[in-house]
Amino acid sequence: MTPGAAASPGILTLTHASVHLGDQLALDDVSVNLDQPRIAVIGSNGSGKSTFARLLGGLVTASAGTVSVHGLDPTRQSTEFRRAVGFIFSNPDAQIIMPTVAEDAAFSLRADRLRKAESAARVTAALERFGLADLADRPAHDLSGGQKQLLALCGALIREPRLVIADEPTAYLDARNSRLIADHLLGDASRQLVLVTHDLALAACCDVAVLFEGGRMIASGHPTEIIGRYESSLAC
Numbered sequence: 001m002t003p004g005a006a007a008s009p010g011i012l013t014l015t016h017a018s019v020h021l022g023d024q025l026a027l028d029d030v031s032v033n034l035d036q037p038r039i040a041v042i043g044s045n046g047s048g049k050s051t052f053a054r055l056l057g058g059l060v061t062a063s064a065g066t067v068s069v070h071g072l073d074p075t076r077q078s079t080e081f082r083r084a085v086g087f088i089f090s091n092p093d094a095q096i097i098m099p100t101v102a103e104d105a106a107f108s109l110r111a112d113r114l115r116k117a118e119s120a121a122r123v124t125a126a127l128e129r130f131g132l133a134d135l136a137d138r139p140a141h142d143l144s145g146g147q148k149q150l151l152a153l154c155g156a157l158i159r160e161p162r163l164v165i166a167d168e169p170t171a172y173l174d175a176r177n178s179r180l181i182a183d184h185l186l187g188d189a190s191r192q193l194v195l196v197t198h199d200l201a202l203a204a205c206c207d208v209a210v211l212f213e214g215g216r217m218i219a220s221g222h223p224t225e226i227i228g229r230y231e232s233s234l235a236c
């Protein structure tokens, strides 16, 4: 673990995990233990990064092997699991459901069955934290791309998950908004982060990196070393 990093918040364990999507072997026999706070996932298009992220997030199931996320089985303990894990996609439109910004943030709290005043207080605090307080009553789909991703982040983090999985969360954002989103994701080492990214500078900020190729996890280790290995595989 990086010196000075926070204590490990949990362990992700895959044992000979494979995923078939249709006829495609999208993830091929992955075994790994990851207990670092911030985990970068890198590799070329189609290498299996999203399938790995979705497997950890309970969005696809393993066709072979086992998955344990902070001691939970994503498929068998789904209520507790959904409480513990937040997922962020590249495209925030896929995650914004309700008409206004405040309603959308409140929607993420529905399973907690809070009293109205408590829910409103949590929403106000979360919108403040993500710089969206002035936009609370705006139609969510009128926001800019960066504001929408902040709202998606707000929805994923408002329940304080122990693990956040972000699949290329800055892919559609300009440099300023990418930085803002990255600061929110990387800045809190009290929860674990799995960050799929093509932004190797962001990957370098993590505590560990894993490299995918052809559905296999071909390397894991210090980000500098793993990024170097990836870059040298790209050299012409």
Ligand SMILES: Nc1ncnc2c1ncn2[C@@H]1O[C@H](COP(=O)(O)OP(=O)(O)O)[C@@H](O)[C@H]1O
Residues within 6 Å of the ligand: 021, 022, 023, 024, 025, 026, 027, 043, 044, 045, 046, 047, 048, 049, 050, 051, 052
């Ligand atoms: N829904 C699907 N059905 C069949 N094959 C898929 C599906 N989604 C992804 N794949 C295939 O699985 C492999 C891994 O994809 P993916 O995990 O999305 O890679 P990455 O995120 O690294 O680009 C690729 O060969 C891809 O074409």
Ligand SMILES: [Mg+2]
Residues within 6 Å of the ligand: 049, 050, 051, 167
């Ligand atoms: Mg992907």
